[in-house]
Amino acid sequence: MERHETHNPDQTVALGRQFAQRLSVGDCVALEGQLGAGKTQFVRGVALGLGLDDGRMVCSPTFVLVREYAARVPVYHLDVYRLSDAETELADLGFDEMLADGVVLLEWAERVRPLLPKGAWRVNIEITGQIDRVFSISRSQ
Amino acid sequence: MSKPPTIIFALESSCDDTSAALVADGLEVLSNVVAGQDCLHGRFSGVVPELASRAHIEAIGPVIAEALAGGGVGQDRIAAVAVTCRPGLIGSLLVGLMAAKTLAYVWGKPLIGVNHVHAHAYSPSLGGEPIGYPVVALVASGGHAALYHCQSPTEVTALGQTIDDAPGEAFDKVANILHLGYPGGPAVERMAREGTAGAVPLPVTLLKDGSLDFSFSGLKTAVLYHVNGVPGARLSPDAAGRKGPGYGKGAENLTRQELADIAASFQAVVAEILAVKCRRAVEYSGARSIVLGGGVARNSVVRARVEEMANRLGCPLRMPAMAYCTDNAAMIAGLAYHQYLAGDLADLDLEASPTIRV
Numbered sequence: 041m042e043r044h045e046t047h048n049p050d051q052t053v054a055l056g057r058q059f060a061q062r063l064s065v066g067d068c069v070a071l072e073g074q075l076g077a078g079k080t081q082f083v084r085g086v087a088l089g090l091g092l093d094d095g096r097m098v099c100s101p102t103f104v105l106v107r108e109y110a111a112r113v114p115v116y117h118l119d120v121y122r123l124s125d126a127e128t129e130l131a132d133l134g135f136d137e138m139l140a141d142g143v144v145l146l147e148w149a150e151r152v153r154p155l156l157p158k159g160a161w162r163v164n165i166e167i168t169g170q171i172d173r174v175f176s177i178s179r180s181q
Numbered sequence: 182m183s184k185p186p187t188i189i190f191a192l193e194s195s196c197d198d199t200s201a202a203l204v205a206d207g208l209e210v211l212s213n214v215v216a217g218q219d220c221l222h223g224r225f226s227g228v229v230p231e232l233a234s235r236a237h238i239e240a241i242g243p244v245i246a247e248a249l250a251g252g253g254v255g256q257d258r259i260a261a262v263a264v265t266c267r268p269g270l271i272g273s274l275l276v277g278l279m280a281a282k283t284l285a286y287v288w289g290k291p292l293i294g295v296n297h298v299h300a301h302a303y304s305p306s307l308g309g310e311p312i313g314y315p316v317v318a319l320v321a322s323g324g325h326a327a328l329y330h331c332q333s334p335t336e337v338t339a340l341g342q343t344i345d346d347a348p349g350e351a352f353d354k355v356a357n358i359l360h361l362g363y364p365g366g367p368a369v370e371r372m373a374r375e376g377t378a379g380a381v382p383l384p385v386t387l388l389k390d391g392s393l394d395f396s397f398s399g400l401k402t403a404v405l406y407h408v409n410g411v412p413g414a415r416l417s418p419d420a421a422g423r424k425g426p427g428y429g430k431g432a433e434n435l436t437r438q439e440l441a442d443i444a445a446s447f448q449a450v451v452a453e454i455l456a457v458k459c460r461r462a463v464e465y466s467g468a469r470s471i472v473l474g475g476g477v478a479r480n481s482v483v484r485a486r487v488e489e490m491a492n493r494l495g496c497p498l499r500m501p502a503m504a505y506c507t508d509n510a511a512m513i514a515g516l517a518y519h520q521y522l523a524g525d526l527a528d529l530d531l532e533a534s535p536t537i538r539v
Contacts, residue, residue: 075354076402080345096394100346103196103324104268104535124232132272169413170406 044175045168052078052173053095056085059163059177063090063143065113068157070149073165078173079147080117082163086145087115101147106133114142121148127155156180187260188252189521190284191514192245194277195269195297196324197233199240202510203252203259207334207518210308212251213504213511216240234272241280248510256288261526263517266294267534269324274533282529293517294527296337297508298325301474303334303519304512305499312499313470317462321455321483322475322507323349323364326395328458330466334519340462341393348451348477351397355404355447359440360432369444370480376441378449378482381407381425385450385457393462395454404447408432451477452486460490471498479506 046052063069063086071079084098091112092098101107101119109115116138123129130152138144139157146152149162164176186205193200197218203211218236249256264281265274285292302318317340318329326343346354349366356365361372383403386396406412410429425446427439435443459471471491477483478500491498505512520526 075358076398076405080398096342096344099343100350100398102350103270103347105270106535108536167412170411172413 041176041178044177046078046173046175047169048171049078049081052081053085053088055175056082056087057089058085060086060089063161065142066139067143068139068160069143069145070153070156070160070162071145071147071165072150072162074167077165077167079165082165082175083115083117083145083147086143087111087117090115090143106138108142114138116142116144117147118144119147120152123151126152130155185258187518187521188254188258189261189263189293189514189517190249190259191263191295191510191517192241192277192281193265193297193508193510193513194237194241194273195265196273196508197236198508199237199244199277200508200510201241201244201248202514203248203254204307204511204514204518207515208306208308208311210511211254212248213509214244214248214251215507215509216244233270234276237273237276241276245280245284256290259288259290261285261291261293261517261521262288263293263295263513263520264531265297265300265513266527266531267296268536269297269533271533271535274535278531278533282531286529291521291526292529292531293520293525294531295513295517295520297513298327299329299335299337300512300516301325302327302329302331302337302472303516304474304501304505304509305472306334307505307511307515308502312472313497315466315468316470316472316499317459317466317468318472318474319455319459319462319487320475321348321473321477323347323353323366325475326397328393328462330462330468331472334516335523335525340466341395341458343395343397344388345396345398346401348395348397348455349475351401351451352477354401355444358401358405358408358432359435359443361440361444366476366480369448370482372441373445373448373482374441375438376443376445378445380442381427381446383407383446383450385453387454387457391461391465393458393465395458397451397454400447400450400454404443407443408435448480448482449486452480452483455483456486456490459487460494463494463496469496471496473498473500474506474512476507479503
């Protein structure tokens with residue numbers, strides 16, 4: 041388990057950029073953290089790190105469930121908060137196809153933990169101050 | 182003898198409402214039937230996609246039948262079948278799309294694929310005078326915040342969009358933080374009537390100078406911090422005095438007055454952000470008229486604040502009738518009429534897309 045601290049949203053984006061260097065097609069990243077933790081900011085950094093040219097493209101997937109960003113590899117940004125039958129619905133959204141050709145990041149991933157592939161990254165974000173966050177990053181075996 | 186009207190039949194199912202409508206010449210609404218699902222989604226504080234597509238499947242047949250019967254015109258009078266094909270929940274969009282393709286095929290009519298957000302920007306023309314173009318259009322809803330420069334109904338240039346949450350989504354999330362129920366827009370507005378805007382200091386996020394993009398995520402987080410206290414900060418006895426009513430008490434301990442003050446302060450900030458972005462878009466584009474559409478345009482404080490800004494700028498403001506603020510098929514039929522005139526027809530292999538590709 042690695043631990044990283046960030047002290048403003050820009051540092052969170054920078055951490056995401058840096059983390060992206062370890063990702064390649066087929067990787068799945070489970071993001072955990074409460075409302076306002078900075079999940080979308082972190083995804084912005086990852087997408088930029090994977091070559092997306094405009095970070096403003098990254099926004100909340102809450103309404104559409106899936107956003108796709110055209111970085112060097114497709115980056116899929118999912119919000120699974122509202123799935124009621126997660127197993128069926130993840131499949132319906134094309135989860136396996138996304139893993140086959142891109143990098144997949146899931147917000148509120150704690151709700152679908154048993155469904156994640158082996159080797160999935162887990163990024164837990166803890167709010168420790170107004171703009172201070174602690175990131176715990178680990179990888180399942 | 183005057184030319185018979187061109188009548189478009191349209192379906193809309195991009196989120197949680199199932200709707201069908203008949204509209205003549207893009208202006209006159211002959212019928213507009215909407216079946217909503219608010220009660221289905223209340224306990225999840227948001228739309229549940231699987232429930233939504235199942236509900237669409239159940240609703241779409243009766244909604245189509247009612248809209249056709251209510252419009253009082255036979256299928257022989259219908260010029261084309263239009264349908265929302267993007268953006269939205271993919272499972273929900275597909276229900277409307279399949280139904281529209283089936284009708285177009287069986288009736289032998291052309292099919293028209295419509296962008297849902299562009300249709301919101303067109304909605305003020307329904308049942309009234311046509312919009313005088315060019316305009317700056319602001320669409321603010323549960324899923325979208327978009328600023329457009331429209332030369333005509335179909336010539337639409339995107340100026341800005343949200344970089345995180347949509348404004349309606351912020352209302353839903355704040356209603357959730359304050360335990361006010363779902364949908365969040367009406368719940369926050371009701372509570373805000375008893376409160377004082379500005380009682381709670383909240384950030385008016387406008388992004389860098391001149392930006393036409395929106396950000397509502399920081400505002401949502403600021404409300405969360407106000408209610409639960411800033412994490413890591415020790416609450417001093419005078420914290421409530423300095424931070425505004427109810428600071429750090431937790432949602433369950435807030436008095437009704439404190440809840441109302443928070444709701445009113447949040448709502449006023451959303452209205453301010455939307456109004457300022459309208460001003461920036463007018464200055465940037467040179468358009469001298471403003472259109473405000475989408476579900477958030479139902480909010481009376483948002484309407485009043487944008488209206489005040491439009492008056493100050495000397496720009497006429499057009500807002501849809503209340504019934505055409507939230508999702509409806511009449512606006513789809515209205516915009517589709519102009520696509521029909523422009524020859525922008527789709528094939529039966531038209532696909533649904535969850536996002537707007539930029």
